[in-house]
Amino acid sequence: MSVSRFLPDFAPISPFSRLSESGILDSGASPMSDEAVIEALRYMMLTRVFDDKATSMQRQGRFGTFSSVRGQEASVVGAATALDPTKDWIVPQYREFPALIRHGYPIENFALYFMGNPKGGTIPPEVNMLPMQISLAAQIPQATGLAWGLKMQGGDGVVITFFGDGASSEGDFHESLNLAGIMKAPVIFFLQNNGWAISTPRENQTAARSFAERALGYGVEGVIVDGNDLLAVHEVTTQAVAKARAGGGPTLIESVTYRTGAHNTADDPTRYVDQQELEKWQQKDPVERIKNYLRSRGIWNETLEQEMLDSCAAQIDTAMEIARNTPLATSNAIFDHVYAEPPQRMLDQKSDWAHRNGGA
Amino acid sequence: MIEAIRECLGQEMEADKRVVVIGEDVGVLGGVFRATDGLQARFGKERVVDMPLAEGVIVGSGIGLAMSGLRPVIELQFLGFGHQAFHQIGQQVARLRYRSQGRHSLPLVIRSPFGGGVRTPELHSDAFEAFYTHTPGLKVVAPATAYDAKGLLAAAMESDDPVLYLEPLKGYRLTKDEVPDERYTVPLGKLRVARAGTDVTLIAWSAAVNVAERAAEELFEQGISVEVLDLRSLNPLDIEGITESVVKTGRVAILHEAPLTGGFGSELIATIQQECFYNLEAPIIRITAPDTPYPLGGVEDLYIPDVDRVVAEVAALVKASA
């Protein structure tokens, strides 16, 4: 009898894709209607406009440190558009602006959060999402429990959790995949492999050839997809959602993309990013790619693009105006919402604080 | 201060081949605050290692590296993410010597910036020192000046006990006192009298020392003479140094950024009342953050005790017992 050996496999794999780099669809049917693609493109453009605006405000000291989505727009939007906001949940990291906005989180709240105003944390009651997570991977066990709980209570909602290649090195990721596999929890682990965790390259996170194949060790299905291809991301996520809804359990999706901007506004990537590699990925811009696809379908032109840009800019300006006009909280914002039933000791501190800082 | 830390790391690595630096982004980038800038270029990728993003394995493997004969210096990017490694720090690092009945030493230093005031994103800024002072077996130091940053780090690296070395996020670039080029140590467990005074002892550490000193200056104008103690080291604690000051002044105010309840201030009060009860002329006061989570950056100035608050509370203390 021979020994069963599970050796790492290094045969090349290529991420699933539907569009060529120039935006030409393969011979199959599109997984998205033209209207759905245009709607998705609008979320991608909205993200660009927001990122540019927030970055320039940050430079002027009117916005906090934040991480742009640049380069990863198709990855985030392709995943988000596979969800039904009325019953599916998003458990985010911090680099998923368009997914949260599509799910119903107000842009002004997103902005307020990064302006450092506690009001930004407010999630409207009808929006199925957990707060953004800064502590890497901490959201992944929570997403797993949420999905498990939804299933236990007989609902057909599914949960998607976003995280990065870096976060996937944390124990929380591995423990969650293991549990989700055992419980057949309806959760999609959406790993955005953008090549970097601040300055740490993907090679320092795993010796495996892909992140997706780690799923195997936990009895979970893994998928690897071209994260700059909106149609492909949408298609594999839609499949994973359908499977989870039908009781088929979790999926780990590795979306292979690239962070073409800085890690965040405090980062200087020129210290560590290889310029040639960056340029190579800039050529694969996900927004250009989907526009080319629409052009190839004969339904995109300069006028439509300008109209879309203008409407995105107007939407972002309005939200930023609201955010800017929201007064920075009083000291009460430090004490409110800490407990359902606050201890008297803390309430005493609250009145001391209000008194000292000129009343609530 | 950041330069002092960097210089110390470089000198120690130069002097002792067993010193290795591991952490997130410590290599090419030189750390998000540049504390390790240039070290990888000088000492190579084997000794300055960009680790996978997992604090648990960073600290846990650091234990193993130390047991293999190396002297690891671990950078935790922010103390807020010490939680992810707490099972290794609290349960393992702190008690390896005891559990092996002295067989294993743990010459390990964990460096980590902590505290607020620089508008970091959420969950980065808590002052969690009390978690660690409540962890027997682990030494905890928290320099306030660049001079001490260099000397205490060298002492921590020399020590055969594990040391948590806390760096003030706020003081990183602000603090610019003179630092000698040559190697020196500042002993663990000796406080520094940052300013001599006679009416009241104001105890602080790390970034709060600067706030205390500025408050003392203002209080001086008001005719109140404040002695500012910079603890430098929370464990070991310089009880003698504290007692000496309290016996002289008879009044004590403790300033820390961490929340009130269960903060290290509580421990100081318990100790001081035991050592100097009959020298006290007034109840000891604490000037701290409230018992709430560290808020988002936009309101952190309301959370962290500032100079005005320290001046008002210390003045009230002195007046009430004059």
Ligand SMILES: Cc1ncc(C[n+]2csc(CCOP(=O)(O)OP(=O)(O)O)c2C)c(N)n1
């Ligand atoms: C537990 C934890 N450790 C460290 C950090 C500091 N940090 C913030 S973002 C980041 C890199 C994250 O990389 P990745 O998960 O790939 O996400 P990306 O930023 O690339 O989207 C690090 C180390 C953190 N936020 N949380």
Ligand SMILES: [Mg+2]
């Ligand atoms: Mg990444």
